[in-house]
Amino acid sequence: MYKLKLIDKISLVLAIIGAINWGLIGLFNLNLVGVLFGEPANLIGRLVYILIGVSGANLLMLLIKTKQSFKQ
Template identity: 65%
Template sequence: MYKFSIIDKVSLILMVLGALNWGLIGLFNFNIIGIIFGEPVNLIGRILYILIGVAGLNMIILFFKTKNSCK
């Protein structure tokens, strides 16, 4: 069984944050990250969006790691 590292756990949290943000944008045109960090998105907001994207890439890699460890 694959043990989640701290990076995997942080990536999962960022992925949930990104998914909730996109869901709210789609349903209500409400951008949580834009509200918290200011509109238009400033440097901190852009960094957060980049981290969410990197977390998504890490989750893809994690998917293949866990898929191979289950065999």
């Protein structure tokens, strides 16, 4: 069984934050990252978006790794 590393746990938290943000945008037209870090997206806001995107890519790799470990 694959044991989650710290980076995987951080990626999960960031992906959840991103998913909640997209849900708020869809339901209430409220961009929580924009509210917290300024609109339009300044440097910090853009970094948050980049980190969320990278965490999504990391979770995709995690999915591939765990799928391979289950086959063995």
